[in-house]
Structures are given as C-alpha cells and as structure tokens.
Amino acid sequence: MTDWFFDPLLPLHYEMIVIDCPWDHEAYSEKGLGKSQHAHYDTMSDDEIYSLPVGQLASMNSLLLVAWSTAPRLDRALEAVQRWGFQYKSYLVWRKTTRTGKVRMGPGYRVRTTGEIVIVATLGNPKQAFAPPTIFDGIAREHSRKPEEFYDLCDRMMPHARRADVFARESRAGWHGFGNEATKFDEVAA
Numbered sequence: 001m002t003d004w005f006f007d008p009l010l011p012l013h014y015e016m017i018v019i020d021c022p023w024d025h026e027a028y029s030e031k032g033l034g035k036s037q038h039a040h041y042d043t044m045s046d047d048e049i050y051s052l053p054v055g056q057l058a059s060m061n062s063l064l065l066v067a068w069s070t071a072p073r074l075d076r077a078l079e080a081v082q083r084w085g086f087q088y089k090s091y092l093v094w095r096k097t098t099r100t101g102k103v104r105m106g107p108g109y110r111v112r113t114t115g116e117i118v119i120v121a122t123l124g125n126p127k128q129a130f131a132p133p134t135i136f137d138g139i140a141r142e143h144s145r146k147p148e149e150f151y152d153l154c155d156r157m158m159p160h161a162r163r164a165d166v167f168a169r170e171s172r173a174g175w176h177g178f179g180n181e182a183t184k185f186d187e188v189a190a
Helices: 046-050 071-083 148-157
Strands: 014-019 058-069 087-097 115-123 135-139 163-166 175-178
Touching (some): 014 148, 058 071, 058 148, 071 087
C-alpha cells in the first residue's frame, strides 16, 4: 500500500506539470451556490493545497502551469507556486470564446470575466520548443472543462516532455492524469 498522494503519478519524473487546483471559494449568496465549484467537484482549503507535494512530481528541469488561477485566488496561487518550490516566470490568459468565435462574457463582482489566468513557473531550466503568446483563445465548454487549445499549446511548447495533468478531468494521449475526476469528460464529444 502506498502513501504517495499523487499515486499513480511518478515521483521526480515530469518535465511539464499542469495543475488545476480545486480552490474553495465562498459564494456571495445562496443564488451563486448552484453555479459554484461546490456544485461540480470537491474542493480543498488553501493549506491543503499549499501542502501538496507538487515539487516532488518534477524532474530537475520542469515547467509548471497552474491553471486556472481565477482573479480572486491569484495571490493564493502564487503563494502555492512558491511553497511547492517553483519560481514564477510569467502567465498565460485563456480568453474564453463561444463555438462561433465570440468572446464569452462571464460573471463578476468588480469586473466581468472573459478569461482565466495560467501561472507559468519553473524548477531548474526546462527546454521549450515553442514560446506561446500571452493570450490564447479557447472554446469554453462544461464547468471546469479545460480548453483543447490549451493542451495543444502545451504539446507544442514541450512536445517530447513527460507530462502530468494534476486534478485532470479528461484522459489525454501523452499525458499521465491524476484526480478523482480524471476521466469525467472522456465520453463527452468535443
């Protein structure tokens, strides 16, 4: 029996790690609970996320992509990156679009969201074949389903990397997935 939190992922193995932290957000009202993350998946406290052994997944030279760091949690996501032993380098922004190519306007309390942030961090000096632009468009689909366009970027950035998708929601060729919903969208048509 193993006590490795990320089983079946391999320790000290991955050159690219994507992690979609299940942050616990408070809803501002009862009305918001039906659309919140609580209606879709289990969440973790900040301290539980900070204590995840993410750095132990990384090879000596690893690229970490912390997706999707929503604006209300950006400070905590940056704190997690540091606690996991990575250095913040930059960010990407997923501009959410509809299937017809229009920008998708989301909810917001101070500003209306049209995208989500992906923190880019490193351990060592990972080699990339491609440096993407800061903003990429991707079709918004079901709640918490990541855009295919993001994974296409990742595959182009490091095409031969050993890749892990932490708190995955879909199986992908060339990726090792982890999470209690790692196959949730496997049967859903793109």
